Amino acid sequence: MLLRLNTADTRPLHEQVAGAVRRAIADGECAPGDRIPPARELAQALGVNANTVLRALRALRDEGLLEFRRGRGVTVAGAADGRSELLERVRALVADGARLGYGRAELIEMIRGVP
Template sequence: MLLRLDIADSRPLHEQVAGAIRRAIAEGECGPGDRLPPARELSQALGVNVNTVLRGLRALRDEGVLEFRRGRGVTVTEGADQRSVLLDLVRGLVTDAARLGYSKTDLIEMIRGIA
């Protein structure tokens, strides 16, 4: 799995790590059931602290994209490829809405009105 971070990106590094892994999943570089390299290897490859990588991995675990298993490492969950794409779309929607002056609560109400 080839991951790269953009040094010009203003987002925190752990968010960039999570984004790079999401992108790798969405582009098919790794799929459901695949095991990720250990955090130490990822940190060395990306040139960031191992705690930064772990923070990004935990965020993806909390989103349901990754699963941590004792003795088996970190694996991609079933359906993670679709979930990653959807999460990226939702993040873009929230960003666009904020730019236009809408809050997350406003978005939730809009979605409830559609459904």
């Protein structure tokens, strides 16, 4: 799993780490059942404190994307399939919008207007 943080991002580091893991899952780098590297490894690779990574992983567990299992580490939850499916639908929406002459910003405004 190759994760990167944007140094220009002003969000708290734990949110950035969580976002990077979410993207890896959504992009298919991690499939349901795959193990996530240990927090210390991720922290070292990202250049952040291990507690920052643990906070991010706990948030993702609370969202249902990750499962913590004693003796088995942290794995991608089966529910992560839904996120991948949603990502495919978003890509289709962007492609349909482009075909009809709508840009991403216009699509985002449409989505914001949906109750």
